[in-house]
Amino acid sequence: MSTVQISAADVNKLRQQTGAGMMDCKKALTETNGDFEAAIDFLRKKGAKVAASRQDRESNEGVVISRTSEDGKTGVIIELNCETDFVAKNAEFIAFANLVANKAVEFKPATIEELYALNIDVENTTTTIGEAIIDKTGKIGEKIGVSKLEIISGEKVIAYVHGNFRLGVLVALNSNPAGADEAGKDVAMQIAAMNPIAVDKDGVDSSLIERELEIAKDVIRAEGKPEEMVEKIAAGKLNKFYKDSTLLNQEFVKDSSKNVAQFLSTVEKGLTVTAFKRVALGA
Numbered sequence: 001m002s003t004v005q006i007s008a009a010d011v012n013k014l015r016q017q018t019g020a021g022m023m024d025c026k027k028a029l030t031e032t033n034g035d036f037e038a039a040i041d042f043l044r045k046k047g048a049k050v051a052a053s054r055q056d057r058e059s060n061e062g063v064v065i066s067r068t069s070e071d072g073k074t075g076v077i078i079e080l081n082c083e084t085d086f087v088a089k090n091a092e093f094i095a096f097a098n099l100v101a102n103k104a105v106e107f108k109p110a111t112i113e114e115l116y117a118l119n120i121d122v123e124n125t126t127t128t129i130g131e132a133i134i135d136k137t138g139k140i141g142e143k144i145g146v147s148k149l150e151i152i153s154g155e156k157v158i159a160y161v162h163g164n165f166r167l168g169v170l171v172a173l174n175s176n177p178a179g180a181d182e183a184g185k186d187v188a189m190q191i192a193a194m195n196p197i198a199v200d201k202d203g204v205d206s207s208l209i210e211r212e213l214e215i216a217k218d219v220i221r222a223e224g225k226p227e228e229m230v231e232k233i234a235a236g237k238l239n240k241f242y243k244d245s246t247l248l249n250q251e252f253v254k255d256s257s258k259n260v261a262q263f264l265s266t267v268e269k270g271l272t273v274t275a276f277k278r279v280a281l282g283a
Contacts, residue, residue: 004034060282061088065101066159066168075157075170076105077279079148112149150277158184162192172275177268191278196247199273212241
């Protein structure tokens with residue numbers, strides 16, 4: 001038996017490296033005199049599923065979960081990744097992702113680190129989300145982790161998931177009239193399909209506007225247009241950019257006779273989008 005003192009920090013370090021249980025890690029370190037590599041081999045020989053070899057693996061598969069709070073005023077999207085499509089489609093993996101999303105919408109963590117620190121009940125055991133992910137990594141044998149966390153609030157927030165958990169959208173409206181759920185879903189589907197860069201032109205980064213203008217001017221000059229017309233034509237091209245790339249100005253996909261802003265005004269005068277988030281798996 002080892003006479004080396006095994007600290008709780010050592011046990012936790014081995015647990016994070018391997019995903020094995022706490023008592024198993026303590027025993028492995030004790031039996032191997034605190035030698036981490038030997039302890040990993042000890043765990044493997046005892047049949048433990050070791051996650052250490054997964055830490056540098058790519059985890060580009062997974063699920064995107066979009067969820068709203070009970071009062072409909074807060075929405076959250078998380079992306080929980082794994083390595084293979086096989087695991088991503090597993091009902092237990094999807095159920096775990098939903099548990100994590102539920103905690104996120106309940107406590108509204110500002111960062112993934114704060115999300116990982118939240119307590120969660122898994123298999124009749126209370127642990128942190130971070131520890132639960134380590135356990136899942138060890139049991140499943142694939143690298144697992146949350147790569148994206150988005151939270152928005154508004155008078156009415158609608159959540160939408162597209163393509164078998166491969167894309168999630170949140171839409172915040174400034175009001176909650178009759179028909180808001182259906183209208184919000186239509187707008188969410190618009191966002192999923194058209195991928196706007198901002199709610200309207202005021203939300204577009206100034207550096208991007210300058211870039212679009214410079215590109216437009218160079219194209220116009222290359223076409224041989226006189227210099228006095230360049231600014232006017234470039235302004236027109238910028239307006240076309242806003243129409244194509246900002247949500248409220250985009251042509252509404254379900255009715256091309258109006259844009260999204262006009263569609264929302266048919267639901268309630270003054271109804272508009274205050275914020276949105278779009279998360280595509282692996283993007």
